[in-house]
Structures are given as structure tokens and as C-alpha cells.
Amino acid sequence: MTFNLTILGSGSATPILNRHPTAQVIAIEGDYFLIDCGEATQYRLMENHLRPGRLKYIFISHLHGDHYFGLVPLLSSLNLSGRTDDLWLFGPRGLGEIITTQFRYSDTKLNFPLHFQETDPHQPAQILDHPNVRIETIPLQHRIDCTGFLFREKNRKRKLIAEKLPADLPVAFYRHLKDGNDVLDDLGQVLYRAEDYTVPAPPARSYAFCSDTRYNEAMFDQIRGVDLLYHEASFLDDMEALSEKYFHSTARQAALTAVQAEVGRLMIGHFSSRYKTTEEFLLQARSVFPDTVLAVEGETTEV
Amino acid sequence: MTFNLTILGSGSATPILNRHPTAQVIAIEGDYFLIDCGEATQYRLMENHLRPGRLKYIFISHLHGDHYFGLVPLLSSLNLSGRTDDLWLFGPRGLGEIITTQFRYSDTKLNFPLHFQETDPHQPAQILDHPNVRIETIPLQHRIDCTGFLFREKNRKRKLIAEKLPADLPVAFYRHLKDGNDVLDDLGQVLYRAEDYTVPAPPARSYAFCSDTRYNEAMFDQIRGVDLLYHEASFLDDMEALSEKYFHSTARQAALTAVQAEVGRLMIGHFSSRYKTTEEFLLQARSVFPDTVLAVEGETTEV
Incomplete structure (x- = not known):
């Protein structure tokens, strides 16, 4: 199953050329899940x-x-493009009012159903049960109400053993076997056993998005063991006091979170505009958690 | 006096790469006047x-x-940059609510005074009397309340005749002569007559911004004779019916406006995303009003 992450923005509040505000796309099979949506x-x-x-x-x-x-x-442009498909939106209280205020004055009527669901900033909650993934909110610690999002893959299929497949087995039955079901004849007798022609499903993958937040021990249990953690790192180590004051994290704190929560890999982003280059973020984070990468705009990573 | 126009966006509602939504900057001496402010x-x-x-x-x-x-x-970034200078904002009813709604939820308090004045979409009105320019609204005909803006230069100075200036005249008196005042000695006797050392001020320049609007005869008298008219041209001629329906103009209608209002030069913009190139707009407009140019992003034009 496709399950990848594309970074559209790696910057923070003050815009600079060539570094954009937070936005990222999770692609799961044919569906796109957009996390945050900074300007442009x-x-x-x-x-x-x-x-x-x-x-x-x-x-x-x-x-x-x-x-x-x-x-x-983005919603305006989707509307102008003639979209009629449903769109689901999850976000904090107030987002609905922000949208309807602007559409009221522009006299905009959406031609597609927009389903808005408020997130609860205080308790983790499952907000979406998609055929391929379950999504929960992660309460974060920021200056205003803020949640991260945890994606957990589900229903991974068993894998076919290509060289073992009988030549006379119709392709239509492959899915059957991948679901772990045996192929039967008309009398209900087993023709092909799923476990003979497939190997067990690989472990379900998971992705946690944690931005913006200060160092947040309260979330460690919830995100423990995720394959990929995106954690904000607005500042370098020497700015820890300022970072704490603004409810942000340093590169070292992001890496410490990765260690404490025993994640597979760490990606850091949300770099403050005061830093024109980002190499030092990587050095500081890797000194604590080696399997760290930088969020790079335009790059796609398998989860 | 500096009085120029820089185009930041020449597109219309549907975004395409390399053509941005409406925004332009009038620079008058050291001050910037921003007209419209599309995304980014x-x-x-x-x-x-x-x-x-x-x-x-x-x-x-x-x-x-x-x-x-x-x-x-933009207001958010000005605030983050530490601005403390006053900022004046003119726009339709509702703009204030849109701003305060968003700042309420982001818990943003502006550190600079923002003075918002609602525009009247029905009657032309002077909205700003700046030391160098007077600015009026121009009622336009669009689907929702919309005004253009008319800039009229004032207080143009007489020009010094460099080769005639006496070598012993302190530079401090140049401004005196440019204001049309003679230089006197301590007894009040005329030492240097302004009309001997200067030529009369050039005529005051004017700029009219008219977007979005359909062909709008009601504004012709107000904008008559302006040096530079920016007029929207969302569509080419063959789309006049659609253009009319959406309260937009064609290239030909923009040019016809320039002819009827006897303006000096015409600039057209707000091109629909359906057109990947804009040469045909120029051809159609010039066939009616030869002194037409296209709005080109990043280009600066003297008014």
C-alpha cells in the first residue's frame, strides 16, 4: 500500500523566500490527506x-x-474547479467561523459538501476510521489549542509468494488469498490454502505529526514506537529559553522525544526564519537520535 | 516626485503557476500604497x-x-517584524470582521495601530488626503460591492533650471524657489526671483485602478483624462457574454473605456486562468486603443 509523506512547507511563522509555512501531504493509495495548510x-x-x-x-x-x-x-479554488466530491476537514474550534465569515462576504456557496469536525485539544481521540488508516488527535502543548495527528495503517494484506502461485489460478482469487482466505471448490473443499501461497502481512505502519509544541512528555505513550515521527524544531539548542517561552521545541528536544518515545525515524521541521541554513539542526538532533532527517520541501518519504 | 506602479499579480480567481492574484504597489516618494492583496x-x-x-x-x-x-x-508578518508605525487600511464593509475573527482565534494583538476605514461602494468619495496625493474611490460594477481607486498627484513643484542657478546660492534655498517663492535678503529685497530660476511645475499626474468591473460607463466622467488607467480584462472578445454574466470585462471593453474616458495610457490585467498566454489580449485592446500595455508581474511603470 502506498503510504508516503510529501513536505510542502518547512518554515515557521515569519515567511522567507524559499521556505514556506507548514503543509504536508500524506498519500495513502489514491487519497491525499493534507496536514496543515499555510499560505499559498x-x-x-x-x-x-x-x-x-x-x-x-x-x-x-x-x-x-x-x-x-x-x-x-484552497477551498475557494476547489470550488472554482467544479469539485462536487465530499471533503472532510478536522481542526480547532473557530475554524468553521473563519471559513463561513469569509465565504459570507464573498457570496461564495460551495458546490461540494464540506464536513467540518472540531478537534478536542485536551484528550486524544480517534477522528477518522478510513478503510486504510485510523487517525487520532494528539494533544500538544502550544500557546493556543493545538493537536497533532497520528496515522495508523490498518488492514495490511498478506503478500503473495509469486513463484509458488499455480498457473491455473485465476487472478481474481489473488485478493482472496491476500485477505487470508483459502480458495475452495464448488463443494467447499480447499483447493489452495492461503498460508501455502502467501506470507503474513508486514506490520502496520504509523506516522505521528507533532507541531507546534514544546517538549511534551504527555504524548510519549500515545506515539510510542511509531515508524516516523515529524516533530517541530523551531530553534537550536542555545535558544531553549526563548523556545520554551513561545511553546516551541529545539532540535535536541525533538530528538529527545524520539528517544523517549522509541520511534523508528525522526523528521524535524518548522525552522525559525532566523536560521538561513538548517545543517546545524540536523547535527544537534543526530547527536541525540541518529536516525533523524530534515524536512525538505518537495521531497517525498515512505512512511 | 517618484510616482510609479509595480505589478505583483496579473491573474484572476483561479491560481496558476507563474501568474498571481491581484496586487500592486504605488510608490510615491518613500511611501508604498498597496492596492489589493491576493494570496502570498x-x-x-x-x-x-x-x-x-x-x-x-x-x-x-x-x-x-x-x-x-x-x-x-501580511498584517501578521508586519506584526512579527516588530512594526510600530501606523497603517491605514481602506476596504469594504466586512473586512474588519474578517481580520478580527482571525486574530481573535490566533490570540494576536497588533503592536502597531491599524486604522480601518470602510469604503462606500455607491458614491465616489475622497478617502485620503496625503501630502503628495489625493485618493478617491471609484464605484465599480461587480457581483459584490467593489470600488476602484483614483490617485491624483498634488503639489507638484516648479523645476530648477540647473544651468542658471547662481553658484553662491545655498542649496537650502532651492526648495524655496521650487515652491515658487522668491529669495529675499535681510531687508526683504528680492535677490532671486523664482520665475527666473525655475520653470512651472509639470501637470499633476493621475492613476486609476478599475478592477473588478464590467464595462462601466458610470465611471467615465470620474476617470476622464487620467494619465494611466489600469482596467481589468479577464476575457477575450469571444467570451463577452460569459464576461458580462460574471461582471467582468473583455480586452476590447477595457480599451473602449480608455477611448471613452480619454485616458493617456491603458494597462490591462486580471487575465483568466483559461488563457495560458496573453498576447491576444494586447492585440485586441490595441486595435481599439493603441497605447495599451499588459500588466507584467515584477515590472515597474512610471505613472
């Missing part, structure tokens, strides 16, 4: 050849502008 | 090396998103 995210989608028509779910972490200013423009 | 205008300012700190006045024509989605992001 729709241009980033175009640049990365990600068709907006495939967006089905949008998740907004919090109402600081660098995480949602691109949302109403 | 702050990035266009950076790309064109226009310092946001010099923005003093912002004018929003109407509340379709391609004319204002970049405003709240």
Missing part, C-alpha cells in the same frame, strides 16, 4: 504535481496563521 | 525587494479572495 499551499500542490482533486481529508493543527492561512484560498 | 502578496513584495516596512496605506477593492487573501498574512 495550493501553489505548492501545483509545483509538486499533487492534484488537488485527490484531497479528501484536511487536518489543521491550530489557528496560528502559518498553519492555516492557505485553507480558505 | 508578501512573497511577491520580497521577490521584488519592496520593503514591507514602507507600506503605509492598503486599499482593498472587494472581498473576492483573489483580491484580499494575502492581507491577514
Whole structure:
């Protein structure tokens, strides 16, 4: 199953050229899940050849502008493009009012159903049960209400052993075997046993998005063992006091979170505009948690 | 006096790569006047090396998103940059609510005074009397309330005749002569007559911004004889029926407006995303009004 992450923005609140505010796309099979939607995210989608028509779910972490200013423009453009498919939106209380206020004054009527569900910033909760993935909110510690999002793959299929497959078995039965079901004849006798022609499903993958937040021990149990953790790292180590004051994290704190929560890999982003380069973030994080990468705009990573 | 226009966006509602929504900067001496503020205008300012700190006045024509989605992001960034200078904002009823709703949820308190004045979409009105320019609204005919903006230069100075200036005249008196005042000695006797050392001030220049609107005879008298008219041309001639339906103009109608209002030069913009190139707009407009140019992003034009 396709399960990958494309970074559209790696910056923070103050914009600089060539570093954009937070937005990322999770692609799961044919569906796009957009996490946060900073200003001009729709241009980033175009640049990365990600068709907006495939967006089905949008998740907004919090109402600081660098995480949602691109949302109403994106909804407007989806409407102008003639979209009629349902769109699901998850975000903090107030996001609905922000959208309806703007659409009221522009006299905009959406031609597609927009389903908005408020997130609870205080308790983790499952907010979506998709055929391929379950999604929970992660309460974060920021200046205003803020949640991360945890994606857990489900229903991974057994894998066919290609060289063992009988030549006379119709392709239509492959799915049957991958679901773990034996192939029977008309009398109910087993013709082909699933366990003879397949190997067990690989473990379900998981992805946690944690931005914006200060060092947040309360979430460790919830995200423990995820394959990939995206954690904000707005500042370098020497700015820890300022970082704490603004409810942000340093590169070292992001890496410490990765260690404590025993995750597989760590990706850091949300770099403050005061830093023109990001190499030092990587060095500081890797000194604590070696399997760290930087969020790089335009790059796609398998989860 | 500096009086020029820089185009930041030449597109219309549906975004395409390399053509941005409406925004333009009038520079008058050291002050910037921003007209409309489509999504990501702050990035266009950076790309064109226009310092946001010099923005003093912002004018929003109407509340379709391609004319204002970049405003709240810009105000946020001005605030983050530590601005304390006053900023004046002119725009339709509702703009204030849109701003305060978003700042309420982001818990943003502006550190600079933002003075918002509602525009009247029905009657022309002077909205700003700046030391160098007077600015009026122009009622336009669009689907929702919409005004253009008319800039009329004032107080143009007489020009010094360099080769005639006496070598012993202190530079401090140049301004005196340019204001048309004679230089006197201590007894009140005329030493240097302004009309001997200067030529009369050139005629005051004027600029009219008219977007979005359908062909609008009601404004001809107000904009008659302006030096430069920016008029929207969303569509080519063959789309006149659609254009009329959506309260937009064709290239030919923009040019016809220039003819009827006897303007000096015409600039057309707000091109629909359905057109990948714009040469045909220029051909159609020039066949009616030869002194037409296209709005080109990043280009600066003297008014």
C-alpha cells in the first residue's frame, strides 16, 4: 500500500523566500490527506504535481496563521474547479467561523459538501476510521489549542509468494488469498490454502505529526514506537529559553522525544526564519537520535 | 516626485503557476500604497525587494479572495517584524470582521495601530488626503460591492533650471524657489526671483485602478483624462457574454473605456486562468486603443 509523506512547507511563522509555512501531504493509495495548510499551499500542490482533486481529508493543527492561512484560498479554488466530491476537514474550534465569515462576504456557496469536525485539544481521540488508516488527535502543548495527528495503517494484506502461485489460478482469487482466505471448490473443499501461497502481512505502519509544541512528555505513550515521527524544531539548542517561552521545541528536544518515545525515524521541521541554513539542526538532533532527517520541501518519504 | 506602479499579480480567481492574484504597489516618494492583496502578496513584495516596512496605506477593492487573501498574512508578518508605525487600511464593509475573527482565534494583538476605514461602494468619495496625493474611490460594477481607486498627484513643484542657478546660492534655498517663492535678503529685497530660476511645475499626474468591473460607463466622467488607467480584462472578445454574466470585462471593453474616458495610457490585467498566454489580449485592446500595455508581474511603470 502506498503510504508516503510529501513536505510542502518547512518554515515557521515569519515567511522567507524559499521556505514556506507548514503543509504536508500524506498519500495513502489514491487519497491525499493534507496536514496543515499555510499560505499559498495550493501553489505548492501545483509545483509538486499533487492534484488537488485527490484531497479528501484536511487536518489543521491550530489557528496560528502559518498553519492555516492557505485553507480558505484552497477551498475557494476547489470550488472554482467544479469539485462536487465530499471533503472532510478536522481542526480547532473557530475554524468553521473563519471559513463561513469569509465565504459570507464573498457570496461564495460551495458546490461540494464540506464536513467540518472540531478537534478536542485536551484528550486524544480517534477522528477518522478510513478503510486504510485510523487517525487520532494528539494533544500538544502550544500557546493556543493545538493537536497533532497520528496515522495508523490498518488492514495490511498478506503478500503473495509469486513463484509458488499455480498457473491455473485465476487472478481474481489473488485478493482472496491476500485477505487470508483459502480458495475452495464448488463443494467447499480447499483447493489452495492461503498460508501455502502467501506470507503474513508486514506490520502496520504509523506516522505521528507533532507541531507546534514544546517538549511534551504527555504524548510519549500515545506515539510510542511509531515508524516516523515529524516533530517541530523551531530553534537550536542555545535558544531553549526563548523556545520554551513561545511553546516551541529545539532540535535536541525533538530528538529527545524520539528517544523517549522509541520511534523508528525522526523528521524535524518548522525552522525559525532566523536560521538561513538548517545543517546545524540536523547535527544537534543526530547527536541525540541518529536516525533523524530534515524536512525538505518537495521531497517525498515512505512512511 | 517618484510616482510609479509595480505589478505583483496579473491573474484572476483561479491560481496558476507563474501568474498571481491581484496586487500592486504605488510608490510615491518613500511611501508604498498597496492596492489589493491576493494570496502570498508578501512573497511577491520580497521577490521584488519592496520593503514591507514602507507600506503605509492598503486599499482593498472587494472581498473576492483573489483580491484580499494575502492581507491577514501580511498584517501578521508586519506584526512579527516588530512594526510600530501606523497603517491605514481602506476596504469594504466586512473586512474588519474578517481580520478580527482571525486574530481573535490566533490570540494576536497588533503592536502597531491599524486604522480601518470602510469604503462606500455607491458614491465616489475622497478617502485620503496625503501630502503628495489625493485618493478617491471609484464605484465599480461587480457581483459584490467593489470600488476602484483614483490617485491624483498634488503639489507638484516648479523645476530648477540647473544651468542658471547662481553658484553662491545655498542649496537650502532651492526648495524655496521650487515652491515658487522668491529669495529675499535681510531687508526683504528680492535677490532671486523664482520665475527666473525655475520653470512651472509639470501637470499633476493621475492613476486609476478599475478592477473588478464590467464595462462601466458610470465611471467615465470620474476617470476622464487620467494619465494611466489600469482596467481589468479577464476575457477575450469571444467570451463577452460569459464576461458580462460574471461582471467582468473583455480586452476590447477595457480599451473602449480608455477611448471613452480619454485616458493617456491603458494597462490591462486580471487575465483568466483559461488563457495560458496573453498576447491576444494586447492585440485586441490595441486595435481599439493603441497605447495599451499588459500588466507584467515584477515590472515597474512610471505613472
